[in-house]
Amino acid sequence: MNRVLITGWFESGRRLLDAQHAGLGLPLRLVAYCALWWILSGGEGGWLWGLPAVAAAALFNPFPPGARWRLRWSELLLFIPVFCGLSMRSALDVAARAVHPRCPLDPVLVDYPWQLPDDGGRVFLANLLNLMPGTLCVRIGARSMTVHIIGDTADRLESIARLESRIGRLQVAA
Amino acid sequence: MSWTELVGGLLVIAGMPFFILGTLGLLRFPDVYTRLHALSKADNVGLGLVCVGLGIQSGSPAMMLKLLLIWVLMLVASATGAGLIARTALARGIRPWSP
Numbered sequence: 429m430n431r432v433l434i435t436g437w438f439e440s441g442r443r444l445l446d447a448q449h450a451g452l453g454l455p456l457r458l459v460a461y462c463a464l465w466w467i468l469s470g471g472e473g474g475w476l477w478g479l480p481a482v483a484a485a486a487l488f489n490p491f492p493p494g495a496r497w498r499l500r501w502s503e504l505l506l507f508i509p510v511f512c513g514l515s516m517r518s519a520l521d522v523a524a525r526a527v528h529p530r531c532p533l534d535p536v537l538v539d540y541p542w543q544l545p546d547d548g549g550r551v552f553l554a555n556l557l558n559l560m561p562g563t564l565c566v567r568i569g570a571r572s573m574t575v576h577i578i579g580d581t582a583d584r585l586e587s588i589a590r591l592e593s594r595i596g597r598l599q600v601a602a
Numbered sequence: 603m604s605w606t607e608l609v610g611g612l613l614v615i616a617g618m619p620f621f622i623l624g625t626l627g628l629l630r631f632p633d634v635y636t637r638l639h640a641l642s643k644a645d646n647v648g649l650g651l652v653c654v655g656l657g658i659q660s661g662s663p664a665m666m667l668k669l670l671l672i673w674v675l676m677l678v679a680s681a682t683g684a685g686l687i688a689r690t691a692l693a694r695g696i697r698p699w700s701p
Binding site: 515534535576 | 635647684
């Protein structure tokens with residue numbers, strides 16, 4: 429009885445590890461976590477503690493194997509300057525409204541139908557909008573999301589559509 | 603004073619007004635949604651400038667990357683937090699302010 433239990437436990441553990449080891453996942457995680465340790469330790473080493481921590485974190489991966497998220501890294505790199513520029517515009521926009529004597533806001537709620545498929549991309553877009561000029565996502569629905577907009581509505585909707593197609597291009601079709 | 607200290611210092615100083623104006627928006631804007639706009643957008647740029655400024659001043663690549671990592675994690679936390687508060691507010695029936 430005990431032997432069956434232990435063998436079963438061992439088998440399922442081995443299968444889990446096998447699944448994690450498959451493909452590029454494990455070496456990639458090892459490199460990424462080593463880099464993370466180097467950053468966290470301020471470049472001073474401490475590898476006596478770091479290496480076991482890196483190995484443990486890479487072996488017992490909390491993310492399900494066979495990732496749903498495949499990113500186009502070149503698109504991600506291209507998105508960084510766009511994101512910084514839009515963040516700056518958004519901060520200046522809201523700062524100008526805050527110092528204006530009458531606080532011009534004119535908020536509206538707008539339903540925005542999704543073009544993206546129903547996976548992580550929608551939540552990513554909804555959260556990203558909170559940092560972009562004049563938009564705040566207030567509801568995530570099955571077919572659409574509701575966005576709280578301050579400023580020129582048509583202009584904001586256009587930039588949401590641009591961001592959405594950008595996020596669509598970020599993901600590699602599975 | 604070396605140029606890294608000068609550029610870093612200027613970036614840190616440039617970040618300060620964003621915190622002040624974000625807080626001003628928090629105090630002056632009329633409802634929860636507009637206040638979230640003020641906080642989530644202004645503070646992130648302020649923190650970004652402060653982090654990059656301090657990173658340049660430190661002169662150490664690992665410290666620069668650590669500060670950038672802090673900024674990115676703050677961006678994620680701030681965007682997610684603002685979204686959660688906004689969605690909860692609307693789900694509980696809080697109507698947005700309109701003039």
